[in-house]
Each structure stands twice: as structure tokens, then as C-alpha cells.
Amino acid sequence: MTASAEHAGTIDIRSLTKRYGTVLAVDDVSFNVPEGSIFGLLGTNGAGKTTTFKCMLGLARPNSGTVTFGGRTLEPAMFEHIAYVPERSALYEWMSGNQHLEFYRRSYKHYDAERARKLTDLFHLDLRKRVKALSKGQQTALAVILAFSIHPKILVLDEPTSGLDPVHQRHVLDLMISESSAGTTILFSSHQIGQVERAAERIAILHNSKLVMQGDVEQLRSDEKIIEATFDSETPSLNGIESDPRVRLVTRNGRLVRAFVRNDTEGLMKLFADKQPRSLRVLDQNLEDIFLSAVGDDINAAKSWGG
Amino acid sequence: MAAIFTVDPHTGVPIYLQLIEQVKRSVALGVLAPGERLPTVKQLATQLTINPNTVARAYRELERDGVIETSVGRGSFVSSNNAVDMSAQALSSVAGSAFDAAVREAKSMGLRRDHVHELFDQALMHWYPTDEAKEQAQ
Numbered sequence: 001m002t003a004s005a006e007h008a009g010t011i012d013i014r015s016l017t018k019r020y021g022t023v024l025a026v027d028d029v030s031f032n033v034p035e036g037s038i039f040g041l042l043g044t045n046g047a048g049k050t051t052t053f054k055c056m057l058g059l060a061r062p063n064s065g066t067v068t069f070g071g072r073t074l075e076p077a078m079f080e081h082i083a084y085v086p087e088r089s090a091l092y093e094w095m096s097g098n099q100h101l102e103f104y105r106r107s108y109k110h111y112d113a114e115r116a117r118k119l120t121d122l123f124h125l126d127l128r129k130r131v132k133a134l135s136k137g138q139q140t141a142l143a144v145i146l147a148f149s150i151h152p153k154i155l156v157l158d159e160p161t162s163g164l165d166p167v168h169q170r171h172v173l174d175l176m177i178s179e180s181s182a183g184t185t186i187l188f189s190s191h192q193i194g195q196v197e198r199a200a201e202r203i204a205i206l207h208n209s210k211l212v213m214q215g216d217v218e219q220l221r222s223d224e225k226i227i228e229a230t231f232d233s234e235t236p237s238l239n240g241i242e243s244d245p246r247v248r249l250v251t252r253n254g255r256l257v258r259a260f261v262r263n264d265t266e267g268l269m270k271l272f273a274d275k276q277p278r279s280l281r282v283l284d285q286n287l288e289d290i291f292l293s294a295v296g297d298d299i300n301a302a303k304s305w306g307g
Numbered sequence: 308m309a310a311i312f313t314v315d316p317h318t319g320v321p322i323y324l325q326l327i328e329q330v331k332r333s334v335a336l337g338v339l340a341p342g343e344r345l346p347t348v349k350q351l352a353t354q355l356t357i358n359p360n361t362v363a364r365a366y367r368e369l370e371r372d373g374v375i376e377t378s379v380g381r382g383s384f385v386s387s388n389n390a391v392d393m394s395a396q397a398l399s400s401v402a403g404s405a406f407d408a409a410v411r412e413a414k415s416m417g418l419r420r421d422h423v424h425e426l427f428d429q430a431l432m433h434w435y436p437t438d439e440a441k442e443q444a445q
Contacts (some may be wrong), residue, residue: 038358173356181349181359197316201358218321218361225319279415284319 008070008081009035009153009185011056016065018051025051026062027209033187033202035070038180040200040217041189042291047206049189050087053158057084069154080109083147087158087189089131089139097127097134097142101149108150116149122171137163144172148179155179157188161195173199197287207295217287224285224293227259227268229277241271249293260285260293311338314355322357326365328401334374334385335394345375345383372397 011033018026026048033039043049054060056067058074069078084090091100097120105111120127123141131139140163147155155176161169169192176186176199190196196203197217204214213220229236234254241259242250246268249260255278261268265282272280285293311333314325333339345351348366352359366383369375374390374397377383386393413423432440 037360170356174353177352177356177359178349181352194317198357201360217358218323218364221319221321222324279417281412281415286317286319288317289319 007035009183010070011039011154011185011187012066012068012071013052013056014066014068016052016055016062016067018048018055018060018062024209026055028065029204029206029209029211030065031204031211031214033185035185036180036183037201038176038186038188038199040196040203041187041206042193042196042203043189043206044295048209049206050158052206053084053086053156053187053189057082057156080150081153083150083152083155085140085143085147085155085157085160087162089143091131091139091142093132094130096130097125100131100142100146101127104146104149110151112149112151115151116145119145119148119175123168135163137165137168140164141168144175148175153184155184155186155188157186159190160188161190161192169195193288193291203287205291205294213290213294220290221285221287223263224290225261225265226283226285226289227261227265227272228279228281228283229257229259229272229275230279231255231257231275231277236275236277238275241268241275244268244271249296312351312355314357316357322361323365323368326362327368328397330365330369331374331394331397331401334390335398337391339385341385341387341390343385345385347382 013032014030016026016029017024029048029052031039041049041052051060055062055065056074067074069082072078095103101113101116104116105113123138123145125138125141125145129138131142134142140160144157144160147157157176160176161172164172173195176188180186188199200217202214202216203220205212215223232255236255236257238250238257241247246264247259247261251258251260257277259268259272269280269282312326312329314322314329316322318325330339330345334341339345345366346354348359348362351362355362366375366377370377370383373386373388373393375383376386410423413426418426
């Protein structure tokens with residue numbers, strides 16, 4: 001026996017690697033999504049999020065690594081309990097919303113018609129229309145309705161709010177939150193960091209196909225700080241601080257030095273204070289700041305190009 | 308129950324800490340009375356659109372601090388014993404760290420000690436005017 005039944009919703013991804021020809025799309029990515037939690041996958045375009053999802057769901061074959069659900073590798077019977085909203089619509093263009101619901105009713109044992117009807121009202125969707133007559137946002141709404149209508153144990157949502165107006169975006173978040181309270185495991189990606197910092201308990205950040213940071217969102221907010229110091233000289237000597245394991249990154253702008261630090265801000269403040277700065281302070285970081293500093297190299301490169 | 312709490316997820320301050328402070332503030336100011344029921348974790352998470360575990364974490368810490376009590380099946384309530392005292396103490400520590408941050412900021416700008424003292428006296432006089440000062444103002 002591997003995992004007990006009550007942890008059937010746990011997702012575990014280990015050393016996942018996927019190559020397309022010579023392109024490394026996912027490079028040795030590992031993370032774990034506890035059952036009933038909401039996990040946010042962040043990354044710039046092309047970072048490997050969608051490929052990770054595809055490898056998880058058997059839509060792409062990884063070159064190495066494993067994905068398990070409740071300790072077991074994916075098998076056909078599990079699809080009854082897994083809902084996936086892909087980034088690009090997987091709906092049938094020639095079929096109406098009603099026909100999609102009918103298709104789901106026949107395919108899924110736990111399909112809930114009443115729930116589908118309520119969600120349709122919530123998103124003001126006209127089910128008589130064929131998918132090709134729906135806007136991008138309406139297609140997203142239909143995909144979301146279908147996903148939530150089958151009471152899945154695991155929900156994988158790739159940009160589940162793209163094209164939706166802010167009210168409907170909030171509906172999707174509220175659905176995710178109440179679904180996770182009921183025990184559903186949710187893994188989602190979004191470029192809207194505001195959504196991730198509201199809904200997600202844990203996050204992972206992918207950058208250039210690699211996992212560059214992961215953790216508990218509240219813990220990251222507590223731990224990740226910026227120490228900002230101004231010095232009297234243009235080239236202050238920080239001997240050693242830059243290579244301190246608690247310091248992730250140091251940026252210098254003449255007399256201004258910023259250190260992106262993790263944990264033990266107080267201890268590092270003392271080290272900085274010893275260097276006799278003219279001023280010294282600690283800045284909080286929100287998730288967007290943390291994300292940008294985690295993928296920082298590209299941002300700085302873009303800025304130097306922009307002049 | 309109307310949403311009496313608000314959170315700003317887009318700051319660097321963890322949401323559970325924002326919630327804890329607001330509950331304590333509400334209890335200390337009497338907005339929440341001892342014995343009053345709090346929304347359930349799920350209700351509050353949905354009301355504020357935040358992760359349920361974040362709310363659960365805030366409730367756990369509030370319980371540990373003696374501000375609220377939770378009984379299985381009945382929900383969470385403002386503690387009848389010493390919730391108000393506990394919350395008042397907590398507010399004093401919130402005010403304390405605000406002072407600390409302000410003084411640290413002043414120091415980081417290179418202000419001298421007596422100058423900071425002067426600023427503090429000015430603020431004190433503004434918000435806690437003495438009877439003399441009030442008379443003078445009239």
C-alpha cells in the first residue's frame with residue numbers, strides 16, 4: 001500500500017524533465033501539492049508551466065521524473081476525479097454549451113446538473129450558442145463551469161481567468177476557495193499575481209524551465225525583505241555580505257545598496273549597521289516583488305536595453 | 308454577519324497577521340463583544356476571497372492568545388474571560404511597533420536624537436493636548 005485513501009488528492013511531482021527536440025521545456029522540476037490546498041504556479045511566458053501541466057495529465061510524455069496522485073501514477077480511472085482547464089480552449093467549436101454539458105453528464109459519474117445550472121447563471125452564459133460564437137472569456141467560463149460541475153478531487157487550472165471581466169474573475173477565485181474548503185486539491189497558474197496572493201497557500205516560481213523558488217505565501221511575505229542602505233562613499237565595501245546564504249541578491253546603484261534577504265533580517269541589519277551606512281531601512285515585499293526578484297536577471301536586462 | 312474585516316493581500320504584511328490585528332482591534336474597541344460568534348473559516352475565506360488556511364492560521368493564533376475560543380461543531384467565539392485585556396495589550400504592542408518603525412525611519416534619515424524628541428513632543432501635543440494648550444487654542 002502506498003498512500004492512504006484520505007490523501008488521494010495529494011499531487012507529487014519529482015524531478016520532472018521534458019525536452020522538445022533540443023529545447024528543454026521543463027528542467028528537473030519538483031514540488032508537492034498537499035491535499036485540499038490551493039497551489040499557484042507562477043512564471044513568465046514560456047517558463048514551462050503549461051508543459052508541466054501536460055506532463056502531469058498524460059498529455060505529454062516526460063523524458064524523466066515522476067508525477068503521482070495520492071502516491072499512484074496516473075491511470076484512466078483517475079480522470080473521473082481530475083478536472084483540467086487548459087490555457088487554450090479544449091472545447092469543441094461546433095458544439096453548443098448545452099451539448100458540452102450533456103457530454104459531461106454522460107461521461108462523468110459525479111456530474112452535478114444543478115451545480116452546472118447555478119454556475120451558468122453566475123457567469124451569465126448562453127448555453128444555446130456554439131463555442132465558436134463565444135468570446136474568449138465566455139469560452140473560459142464554459143470550461144470553468146464544466147470543470148467544477150463534476151465535483152473533482154483534483155483541479156488543474158491553466159490561466160483560469162483569462163478573458164474574464166474582473167467580476168467573473170472574482171467568481172472563479174471564490175469557487176476555488178470554497179472548493180478547497182471542501183477538500184479539493186487545486187493547482188493553478190496565473191499571470192495575475194493579485195489572484196495568486198489571495199487564493200494560493202503555496203507557490204512555485206518557474207523561470208527558464210527551472211523551479212527557482214517555492215514556499216508558503218504567508219511565510220514568503222514574512223521572510224523575504226529588502227534591506228536598503230545608503231553609504232557616504234560611491235563604492236561601499238560589503239565584504240562578505242553578498243555571499244551570505246541569507247542574501248539572495250544585492251543591487252548597487254552608486255551609494256545606494258539593496259539586499260534581497262531571506263530570514264533573519266534583524267541579524268543582517270546588524271551586519272549592515274557595522275558598515276556605518278548613512279541610512280538603513282527594511283522594506284516589505286509583496287508577492288509581485290518577490291516574483292520579480294526571483295526572475296530578476298531578465299528584468300534588469302530589459303531595463304538596460306530600454307536605457 | 309456583515310464583513311467587519313478587510314485585508315490587503317498586496318502588501319508585504321502576511322494576511323493572517325492583518326486578520327489577527329483586526330480581530331484584536333475589534334475586540335479591544337468593543338466592536339466584537341465577549342461571547343460573540345465569529346464567522347466560520349469558510350465563511351470568512353469566501354467573504355474576503357482569501358485562502359481558507361490563512362484564516363484558519365489566524366484563528367489558531369487568536370485562540371492561542373486567548374482572544375477567541377473554538378468548540379467543535381459550534382464555531383468560534385470571542386473569549387468571555389480575558390479577551391478584552393488580551394486585545395488591549397495587543398493593541399499597545401501594535402502601537403509600540405509603529406513607534407519603533409517611526410523612530411527607526413527617523414534615524415535612517417540621519418536625524419539627531421533631540422530632533423526626534425522634538426518631533427515626538429509635537430505629535431504628542433497635537434493628539435494629546437493638555438488643558439493649558441486647549442485654553443490657549445480657544
